[in-house]
Amino acid sequence: MIDLNEISCCFITITAAALALISAIFILFRLPKSPQKAKKYHPIGSSYLSQILNFYRLHDFMTDLSRKHKTYRLSTLFRSEIFTTDPAVVEYMLKTNFPNYVKGLYQYNILTDLLGDGIFAVDGDKWKHQRKLSSYEFSTKILRDFSSVVFKTTAVKLVRIVSEASASNRPLDMQDLFMKATLDSVFKVILGIDLDGLSRTYEEGARFTDAFDKANAITSFRYADFFWKIKRFLNIGSEAELRKNIKVVDEFVYKLIKGKIEQLNNPHVDLQPGKKEDILSRFLELKETDPKYLRDIVLNFVIAGKDTTATTVSWFFYLLCKHPDIQEKIAKEIIEATQVSSNSSIEELAARVNEETLDKVHYLHAALSETLRLYPAVPVDAKVCFSNDTLPDGYSVKKGDMMAYVPYAMGRMKDLWGNDAEEFRPERWLSEKGHFQPKSSFIFTAFQGGPRICLGKDFAYRQMKIFSMILLGSCKFKLNDESKPVKYRTALTLHIEGGLHLRVFPRSSHDTIFNA
Numbered sequence: 001m002i003d004l005n006e007i008s009c010c011f012i013t014i015t016a017a018a019l020a021l022i023s024a025i026f027i028l029f030r031l032p033k034s035p036q037k038a039k040k041y042h043p044i045g046s047s048y049l050s051q052i053l054n055f056y057r058l059h060d061f062m063t064d065l066s067r068k069h070k071t072y073r074l075s076t077l078f079r080s081e082i083f084t085t086d087p088a089v090v091e092y093m094l095k096t097n098f099p100n101y102v103k104g105l106y107q108y109n110i111l112t113d114l115l116g117d118g119i120f121a122v123d124g125d126k127w128k129h130q131r132k133l134s135s136y137e138f139s140t141k142i143l144r145d146f147s148s149v150v151f152k153t154t155a156v157k158l159v160r161i162v163s164e165a166s167a168s169n170r171p172l173d174m175q176d177l178f179m180k181a182t183l184d185s186v187f188k189v190i191l192g193i194d195l196d197g198l199s200r201t202y203e204e205g206a207r208f209t210d211a212f213d214k215a216n217a218i219t220s221f222r223y224a225d226f227f228w229k230i231k232r233f234l235n236i237g238s239e240a241e242l243r244k245n246i247k248v249v250d251e252f253v254y255k256l257i258k259g260k261i262e263q264l265n266n267p268h269v270d271l272q273p274g275k276k277e278d279i280l281s282r283f284l285e286l287k288e289t290d291p292k293y294l295r296d297i298v299l300n301f302v303i304a305g306k307d308t309t310a311t312t313v314s315w316f317f318y319l320l321c322k323h324p325d326i327q328e329k330i331a332k333e334i335i336e337a338t339q340v341s342s343n344s345s346i347e348e349l350a351a352r353v354n355e356e357t358l359d360k361v362h363y364l365h366a367a368l369s370e371t372l373r374l375y376p377a378v379p380v381d382a383k384v385c386f387s388n389d390t391l392p393d394g395y396s397v398k399k400g401d402m403m404a405y406v407p408y409a410m411g412r413m414k415d416l417w418g419n420d421a422e423e424f425r426p427e428r429w430l431s432e433k434g435h436f437q438p439k440s441s442f443i444f445t446a447f448q449g450g451p452r453i454c455l456g457k458d459f460a461y462r463q464m465k466i467f468s469m470i471l472l473g474s475c476k477f478k479l480n481d482e483s484k485p486v487k488y489r490t491a492l493t494l495h496i497e498g499g500l501h502l503r504v505f506p507r508s509s510h511d512t513i514f515n516a
Helices: 003-032 046-054 056-066 087-096 104-116 124-138 141-167 175-190 202-220 228-234 239-263 279-287 289-304 307-322 325-338 346-351 362-374 458-473 508-514
Strands: 071-075 080-084 382-386 402-405 475-479 501-506
Touching: 003 382, 046 056, 056 071, 056 080, 071 402, 080 124, 087 402, 104 202, 104 239, 104 289, 104 382, 124 279, 141 175, 141 279, 141 346, 141 382, 141 475, 175 202, 175 279, 175 458, 202 289, 228 239, 239 279, 239 289, 239 458, 289 307, 307 325, 307 362, 307 458, 307 475, 325 362, 325 458, 325 475, 346 458, 362 402, 362 458, 362 501, 458 475
Parallel strands: 080 402
Antiparallel strands: 071 080, 382 402, 475 501
16 A cells, blocks of 8 residues: 655655745745835745645644734745635635635646546536535435434444444544544435445445545645656556556446436336435436536545544544543533433434434534634635735735635634633533524634535534434543544644544443443
């Protein structure tokens, strides 16, 4: 298996000094020539060399820079890269002047081999068309009810697995389990099939999962690999590995799409209940039958629903282990909301997790939001400036400049969240009556804002709450090694480096759940 971290360090070391020198020289040529026509540009906050030297703690390094300058820039050979934690600038990018800040050709070229013309890689009419169709489907009661059933079924499987670990007194990598569980869930909701990654009994599905994870990692690595286009042209190294894995992914997905089309065209299948609950079936109902288009939609939804939710729930359980009093407070809220008795089975607990009880767990919802504030699944989100512009802070940006807002740093700004900004305190999300109170999407940026606000926001909260209610209503969790520091891995999504290793114990008043 390709070691992306080793390759990354190699390429970064080779190119760092050259890029720093070239960038420094190029800055001189980018300075305004005429004082009368000079525009004001954001202060240079750091260099690429500094970022490379701080790569292992990059998001905290960017947070330190953001405390000095709400908005700062790095100047490179061809453009400036601008990073902001200013809510006014974020709102301007994501809403007020939304058409001027796009994914752009740079990101499209990086993403398109894996994601095709899916919603996360495109702009313009292609994006509008998919956004309109997807927005409608995500708002339907059919999808909400179907996804809730899928999440509960998967969560029950998860409790079975952790109960076995508890009985044998062995630690579990919960992040790995959450990754498998969320992929199982999203595959069932999107395609209507059981991937069964938790038990890996579906051999073809296991091959797809491994290939998809490798393809996703190598695609992400392209952002740091200055030679990826050359390697793709020569079909060597990581790009050869990417092509091989995308072939496995495509064969699996196209086979499923073909089977779904044949199933829906079979008149004898019409009487089977639930056949049009999954997203693919509903897109086919809308006469969207181009296999390539459907393939792109499927993979974009998979990539959106897998790692982001899994990493958030992983950080959530880490924080609960660091704050056992909050873990117990949430468990008490769950038991009171569901009214489960001491002899309830897992299935009985799951059955009581419904729309009514999901609406009652305000503290759980607040704790999940607090987790996303401190550990957003996507710590940095970048757009490209389409044409020269002036931001609300009075500074200018040039066509082709990258504009990025930084959710990780924004969650740690005292001017946005108070002096206790770095503390895990769910209460900051609650009213005096204990009801959840949302924040502005331009301050709490974990789900973006404006026209590109995450379509799956409610979908993600529902999945995280259902998983949490069934797991925390049944079990207690502790870190396997309290002295070992838990750190993030610097990447596009905020994974826990090395996994999240926990020990699991039956909840004292619900010991019989493990014997159900």
